[in-house]
Amino acid sequence: MQAEPAESSMQYAPFPEVLSAYGATRYSIGNNFSPGSVGLAASSPEQLSYNAAITRWFDLLATDADLDASQVFDSIEDLQSHGESPRHPNPSTPGFAGASYEGFPVAGHHRTLSTTSSSLHLKERCPAYDAFKASEKQQWLSSDPIQLQQHEHTLFENFIKHISLWIDLFDPWRNFSTFVPHLAMHNVGLMKAILTLSARHLSLNPDANQQVHDRNDALQYYNETLHYVAKAMQYDSYKTSLELLATALIVSTYEMLDGSGMDWERHLQGVFLIQRSQVIHGDSKGLKQAVWWAWLCQDIWAAFRENRKTFTFWKPVRTYDDMNPHELAVRSVFLVARVIDYCSREAIEACGGNMAIRIQEADRLTQTLQEWHQYLTAEFNSLSWKRSSSDVFEPIWIHPPSLAVAIQLYNAAQLLLLINRPSRGGLNDFLWQAKLKQKCIANICGIATTLDDYASSVLSSQSGTCVQDSKERKAVVELLRTCRQRTGWPIKPLEQELQKLWTEGEGQEGSK
Template sequence: MSPQTAPSKPRKPRPSRARGLRTTTGCLTCRKRRVKCDESKPHCGQCSRSERECVYAHAINTAAVHPESESNGQNTTCHATFSSLVSPTSVTGSASTRTLGDIDPQLYSESSELRFDLTPLTLTTSVPSPNSAPYEWYDLLAEDAVNNIRKHNLGFDSNILSRRQSPVPKAADDDGTASPDRDFSEGPSEEPWQSLEPIHMAEDDLALFQHFIDTVAPILDLFDPCRQFAHVVPRLAVHNVGVLKSLLAVAARHVGLSSSATIQKEALVQTPGSNASRHDSGDSTSRCPEVATRYYYETLQYLSQNLLYPSYTKSREILATASLISTFEMLDVSKKAGEGNWERHLRGIFWIQRSQDNNGEKRDALRRGVWWLWLRQDIWAAFQEKRRVLTIWRPKKRLMDLTSNELSTRILYICARCVDFAANEKQYDIGIRISQGEKLLQALDDWWQILPASFRPIYKTNNAGSEFSSKIWIHPPSHSAAVQMFHFARIIVLTNQPSVGGMLEYCQRQRLLDESVETICGIAMAHQGKDLPSAFVNFQALYAAGLCVQIPARQSAILQLLEATLDVTNFPPKTLLDDLIAYWRAAP
């Protein structure tokens, strides 16, 4: 064979950058950084020179790793922290010196927030069976509604809320369930509890309907790029009386919160369905609560009749209705935290979603949106009540596989775990509490380090003469809200984690707290802080920021920011300001 025709010697395949060039010996930090490690003990030369934490694989307690969970998709973030690596003298560590968040995401099977010890309050009490969950939820609503009718002499017939009838028999080909992951068309199916033709609405109803779409839905859809409450729920409402009545109840209650609502209040003077002549516009504001309450009781009446259909108890419509009822109750600004029925009814919605196996990763976008909205509400309620969040679900997607919008909702889940940590359950010894706090701080760091550029500020403007250095604008608003929730969660952990360190650890922790306060206030001061959906997240973050501020001038600045934000949201009650002032006065 001539030299021209001789086959060339095959070239050795070059390993991919993702795996083949990664070292398999040395410390884990060098393996992640793809640099040569001299394997010096206890700290290699590379880590010593760069002041990074040096961790070797054999130092990890392999019993804490669960390889089987990766096959089940449980690895949602890239890295794991282990209690065996936490020492009492280096608990919080600064973000610049702690590098466990830089470890190769393929090395471990579970992330920090997934390994947090979960024993929600719901698991310590009786939980209804999946078939009875909708009825148990409704009984909670009806019991409290009847008590309110009698206590406040509301003029409603409480008998309409009774569900004494026998359940409607299932059709022979109907198993009473709806597949939560199937695709849904925009049109209604042939169910007895659905209207094939759009439900007629009077002019009053249409005005409220428009207000919901334009003003209320963006609040509920802040973390949902598909905007289910703006686009899908109104379509369900025009074919289902329960969804429609609950939607109008929420809209009417929201109009009643503000004197500067975006629709003409004189259109709301009439009681829904009445033909009475309209009063002057000055009376319209006072009538909004009455209108909202009547819609609410009409929703409960609808539920009392249609829970008899097994297919309805598994439907998207009941999920949407439950979410709207919860929002209606949440907006009751006459009640302080823990005084109303809203917090109790959140447990009922948990039962319904559990009965439908609903969670934040369902293929059906509406079911996902309902779940994340419920979690947002339960996070705030649990934080105020100092209890654990009700969810027992754990994400399956890995952090590295999430889209930017999914990263925004993932921080809600991590935040829920941080609220769990802050709950009034102090039966753990100090070592366990420190270890749990460190895992959550690591989970927050993991999330922060993987964020794309869209979570970074578009600009920062100097804020001369203010207690806080700059205004911070992050766009889109959902990413800004996610950053606020990150700092809200970090403050919760840092202020509840025990410390046995010295002055250095105290200074490191205080630096992180100051950084979170600056960011929270900077975002709240930016023009997007006046945006209604963003304001519903800002007030939570500002309240948490106030909990860790000790300088009177900064306390006064946060109080002003929080008051301005509550003027935008008209929720929660201004008594939240009094709670913060009382907390400062009680502080040593």
């Protein structure tokens, strides 16, 4: 077995790029970062590392939200405020009843274990008692469950029943629909983040009663989330907490849904730095692992759109023969990340025009994909599905959806390699590529026709770039349109981009 890579084995070693990853901002505690700074008293290298990472992440959020710097620092000084909604509350959105920074929780998910458990999932949900951490956590946790207003119950329920399913797609434990809501019941910042995301989602997707949800509601919750984080991040127990990790991922999801573009991409890197500073990766187990994979799903989409490399450099050490079907499925996300790295402009520039190197690397990635495919279990095979004479693509039904999306990702990775690898030339190579492209397109779109989750439909956009047949193009456009109607994402319709791409391609063909 290969040696464990740096990302998964390092012990909180401070890394200078955290401090220089972004330009200084007007809020930055990290502008003049040094151990002992306000809220960042670092007595060890690991504290220095995660202090810097979290500060940079928060700087970006505060800057993009255009918060007033004096308000943020007033909040940091005023940590003992009792049960208040953050500054500038919306009169129509009362603060949480029972939300407090004081009083250590004694019920719910904060009960202590009477015996030591070997299960990380149980340890997360019933952490062992630690007197020092308990005394500090009472500063940023609510002792009583947060009481929501009537309209907030709707937002909270929407997150649990709908939005969390997107985030939990590859997580068999469904952490964001089962565990995170319980964390939020005692953490104002996490609850505000959930309401932020849910309010934005419903503003894009009116419910069955056609109730109108104002986008400004999401902005209000967003600002309140930042104010809470500004207060709580002075405590080391918060900066390494599951609550902060979940908050960061949910805020990133909000930015993705909100169509914030480059801001979202920079914040993805900020979340990466937080995870790296705490040595969180794809095999970390529990909620930390769930956050890492959900973050990588977002990062591969952003990297694909921006033609850049993904941020992670993690190298898994577990072998496929040691994995169950769910673990095999999520590994497909990592494989796509490596292929997107290959297709990035950085990778193309790095080879210096040496086509032999590009072909060799493409062959290596192809072998990696084939190795993964060889270990797939019976659950990845298609099941019987009803056919219709109007079907453009033959329906392919694989259950559960996470396994189906894994097969889509596998085919999307193959398709990206075919599009971006240099051709060896010759008729045989041309025919082989054309045949494999068509097979990948049929698999991606065939699976998309049987799934109603947003992830599978969005993948159809990648296959659409290679579709030539007019009926197939119409089918791809309809899949993307249906996805957008269902989720409200992405803000900019992908079908419009495909139509433009096809038109440009036809124009080039006509000019020859």
